[in-house]
């Protein structure tokens with residue numbers, strides 16, 4: 001029997017330039033068990049990915065701040081608390097780094113993402129003062145509640161789907177996948193993963209980005 005799959009987007013389903021590698025789309029669509037897209041991106045992005053790929057909308061977004069499954073939304077994070085940190089950050093002379101329209105945070109409900117070109121030490125100090133944490137995904141710094149994670153949200157999503165989190169195979173690439181790897185029964189980091197993800201994964205595959213994802217799911221279904 002095929003295991004349910006929880007998969008990260010950036011660095012895992014993408015090419016090095018962050019575009020989705022088209023080869024992963026049919027693999028996801030033909031997966032013979034539930035697929036949960038688990039990402040740091042704001043909710044509309046993975047929902048759109050599910051629609052474009054042609055799988056059911058089953059999503060953990062915003063690093064576990066919000067999940068969607070079976071027409072139900074679950075919230076685990078606090079955007080207002082992260083906004084307070086952003087105000088302090090701006091008072092220190094730093095914007096979030098995404099331009100005026102800020103499409104990165106515009107539809108984000110439970111946390112905030114900050115450009116990695118902004119000073120991490122300042123952001124971390126302000127987040128910790130507010131009782132929040134910062135996770136570096138390799139694509140952005142995210143200011144979020146400490147307890148929320150893709151792994152914590154997987155418990156809720158798995159229960160809705162009548163699975164245990166341990167029945168899932170997880171594939172990812174960065175620090176925001178660590179708790180997901182801990183919750184899932186089998187976990188794979190792609191070769192481009194950061195040290196935290198590599199240390200947490202059961203297996204680090206030799207191939208990078210989407211090649212790594214394809215290698216991981218082949219190993220998982222062997």
Ligand SMILES: O=C(O)COP(=O)(O)O
Pocket residue numbers: 008009010011038039040041042113137138139140174176
């Ligand atoms: O949004 C990010 O910073 C990273 O997204 P990911 O979790 O899909 O890699």
Ligand SMILES: [Mg+2]
Pocket residue numbers: 008009010011012137172173174
């Ligand atoms: Mg990633």
